[in-house]
Amino acid sequence: MRTLAPSKPKARGPAVDLALALVVGLVATLAKRYLDFHLGLPGHAGVGWIAVLVAGRLANGRPGMPTVAGLSMGLWGLPVGLGHSVGYNMLLYGLAGGLLDSGTLLRLPLHRAWAAALAGTAVHLAKFGFVFANAWFSGIIRKVEVYGFLAALRNHVAFGALGGLLGWAIWRFGWKLFTDRPRRRLAR
DSSP: OEEOOOOOOOOOOHHHHHHHHHHHHHHHHHHHHHSOOOOSOTTTTHHHHHHHHHHHHHHOOSTTHHHHHHHHHHHHHHHHTOSSOHHHHHHHHHHHHHHHTSHHHHSSOTTSHHHHHHHHHHHHHHHHHHHHHHHHHHTGGGGSOHHHHHHHHHHHHHHHHHHHHHHHHHIIIIIHHHHOOOOOEEOO
């Protein structure tokens, strides 16, 4: 009995990958906008958009595409209604997508659940740092207790890890469903 190796998937062109990154950005923006349940827990709305960015990074491995997806979140944020300026959203979510493109996170095996959770945590902590720095420079931070800051930081770690795991699960059980082909066997 001879076993044939599975055929390699055809490489997509850069225009298709760019369009996929823009769609990932749109879906992440919609997740950010509509998966915010106003629970009063800082960072809970990050689970959805982080999951979409991580799944998009796994589905579209071309370098630069998570950054494009993050930047497009800033552009999509205006018509979807994220509530901030285009520049603010582009800096915030462009930073998150760019971090998924950074050298350290590119070396992580995102196809493993632990690495996706770590990437989600890093992205959410970068978003938390951006928001914290913005609040610090604007003077709002003086009204926040240290305990509240630490609780928010803990929540961002937990919800970031959960978002990364969810993104891995979406890719693993969704995207791979369409890309994996079973091996065919030829009888002699």
